[in-house]
Amino acid sequence: MIVTRVHEAGGSHIEPPLDQAWDELTRLTRKAAAVTLDTGLDIAVTEAKYFSNGVRQQGFYNTVVGSSSTGPCSFRSTWDYLNGVSIGATQATRRRTTPSKSP
Numbered sequence: 001m002i003v004t005r006v007h008e009a010g011g012s013h014i015e016p017p018l019d020q021a022w023d024e025l026t027r028l029t030r031k032a033a034a035v036t037l038d039t040g041l042d043i044a045v046t047e048a049k050y051f052s053n054g055v056r057q058q059g060f061y062n063t064v065v066g067s068s069s070t071g072p073c074s075f076r077s078t079w080d081y082l083n084g085v086s087i088g089a090t091q092a093t094r095r096r097t098t099p100s101k102s103p
Helices: 024-039 075-097
Strands: 004-008 011-015 043-047 050-052 055-057 060-065 068-074
Touching: 004 024, 011 024, 024 043, 024 060, 024 075, 043 075, 060 075, 068 075
Parallel strands: none
Antiparallel strands: 004 011, 043 060, 050 055, 060 068
């Protein structure tokens, strides 16, 4: 999914807006695209092929960030993971660009 950040007086937002009517994978894909846009990280979310007692379990996802992956995770856990990636990347960037203070 392709997303853009629209800057307006008083702030910005991502287009297209999140639509709660979308299925879970589409919402997670949009979230991953927004995090990619904001951080520059290569992120992908896919449906997990997760089986329990020989039965495929629905509603689980894998997330790949660069060459690292995690999963299977529920929708909520995947969403939270993407939030953590976004926060971590933002803080890492700030740390590199902010001069350190000497004691």
